[in-house]
Amino acid sequence: MKKAKSWLALPLAVCMFAVMIFSVAEAAETSDENPAEGRQEITIINTNHITWPVIGEMPSYELEVPAGAHYFINMVEWTTKNGENTLLSTDKFEEGEYELHVTYEAKEGYQFAAPELITVLPGNEVQGTPKVEESENGWYRIVTFSFTARQSEEHQHDMLVVQEKLPTCTEAGYKACYQCQSCKKLYLDKAGTEETTVEEITLPPTGHQYQDGICTVCGEIDPDYVKPHEHSMTAVPEKKPTCTEAGNRAYYQCETCGKLYLDKDGKNETTLEKVTIAVTGHIYRDGRCVVCKALVPAVKTGDFDNDYAKWVIGLLISLNIIVGAIIYRKSRKIG
Structure with a gap:
C-alpha cells in the first residue's frame, strides 16, 4: 500500500506544478485589481509576426497573439506618419516613415488596464516605444508601432x-x-x-x-x-481763305479715331488749329472790296459804334460849319 501511495504521489505533484505554472503565466497578463466588475485587467499585450516595412513590398496584416492570451486582434491598419494616409493591401511601401495601428479587444471576463499601465511586448523588432491609446468606448486598446521603411538587403x-x-x-x-x-x-x-x-x-x-x-x-x-489701331483715312483738300471765310491746308482725317494727319499713313499728326488758314478780310477801294467786290456796308441809323459812320457824320458836321461860316461872312459884307 505504501508503494502504491508513493506511485500516485508523483503524477499528483506534476499536475499541481503545471497548475502553478499556468497561474503564474496568466498572472503576467492579468490582475484582479477590479473585483467590483468581476473582470480581470490585462496589463501586458504581446503580438507576434510584426513585419518591418520594406521599400517596394506590400504591407503585411498577418499578426498573431500568443496562445491563451485574454485578448484578440480586432483590426490592423498601416498608415503614413501621423496617420495622414491609409495604405491599401495592394499599395507598396516607399521611402519614408510609416505607422502600424493594431486594435485589441479583450475577451469575455477581462478588460484592459489604463493605457499608461499597459506594457507592450512586440514579438519582433520595432522602432522606438509603441504608443498605447484608449478607444472611444473604452473597451479597446490601440497600439501604434512606428517604422522607417528599409531598403531590401537583396533589392x-x-x-x-x-x-x-x-x-x-x-x-x-x-x-x-x-x-x-x-x-x-x-x-x-x-x-x-x-x-x-x-x-x-x-x-x-x-x-x-x-x-x-x-x-x-x-x-x-x-x-x-x-x-x-488701323486708320481709315479721308482726304480733306486744300481750301483757300476768302475775305469772310477761313481756309485750310490739305490734310487727312481718320474716320475711326477722328485724328488729323498731314500724311495718308498717319505718321505726322496735326491739329485743326495748325491746318486752318485765317480769313483775309475785305480790302475796300472806292466803296468796294478789290477782292470780292463787296460794297462798303451801309450805315445804320443810330449805329454810332461803326467807325465809318462816325467819320461820315463828322465830315457832314464839318461841312455844315464851313458853309455856315461862309454864309455869315457874305451877309456881313452885304450889310
Whole structure:
C-alpha cells in the first residue's frame, strides 16, 4: 500500500506544478485589481509576426497573439506618419516613415488596464516605444508601432524606361530616365548607379512666343494683346481763305479715331488749329472790296459804334460849319 501511495504521489505533484505554472503565466497578463466588475485587467499585450516595412513590398496584416492570451486582434491598419494616409493591401511601401495601428479587444471576463499601465511586448523588432491609446468606448486598446521603411538587403531593381518628354508652352517635360518599379527611385542609367530626382530631370515650360497676338508655337491667342489701331483715312483738300471765310491746308482725317494727319499713313499728326488758314478780310477801294467786290456796308441809323459812320457824320458836321461860316461872312459884307 505504501508503494502504491508513493506511485500516485508523483503524477499528483506534476499536475499541481503545471497548475502553478499556468497561474503564474496568466498572472503576467492579468490582475484582479477590479473585483467590483468581476473582470480581470490585462496589463501586458504581446503580438507576434510584426513585419518591418520594406521599400517596394506590400504591407503585411498577418499578426498573431500568443496562445491563451485574454485578448484578440480586432483590426490592423498601416498608415503614413501621423496617420495622414491609409495604405491599401495592394499599395507598396516607399521611402519614408510609416505607422502600424493594431486594435485589441479583450475577451469575455477581462478588460484592459489604463493605457499608461499597459506594457507592450512586440514579438519582433520595432522602432522606438509603441504608443498605447484608449478607444472611444473604452473597451479597446490601440497600439501604434512606428517604422522607417528599409531598403531590401537583396533589392533588385525592376527598371522601367521613362521616355523623354519635351516641354510645351504651358506644360513641363522631363529628361529620359529609368524608374525602379519596386523602390520607385529614378536613375539616369539602367544599372541603377546614377540616382536622380524629379526636380533634376524636369524641364520647365517654354512659355508662349507671341507675335501679333498669336503664339507662333501652339497658336494660342494672347489674352492681353491689344490690336494696333488701323486708320481709315479721308482726304480733306486744300481750301483757300476768302475775305469772310477761313481756309485750310490739305490734310487727312481718320474716320475711326477722328485724328488729323498731314500724311495718308498717319505718321505726322496735326491739329485743326495748325491746318486752318485765317480769313483775309475785305480790302475796300472806292466803296468796294478789290477782292470780292463787296460794297462798303451801309450805315445804320443810330449805329454810332461803326467807325465809318462816325467819320461820315463828322465830315457832314464839318461841312455844315464851313458853309455856315461862309454864309455869315457874305451877309456881313452885304450889310
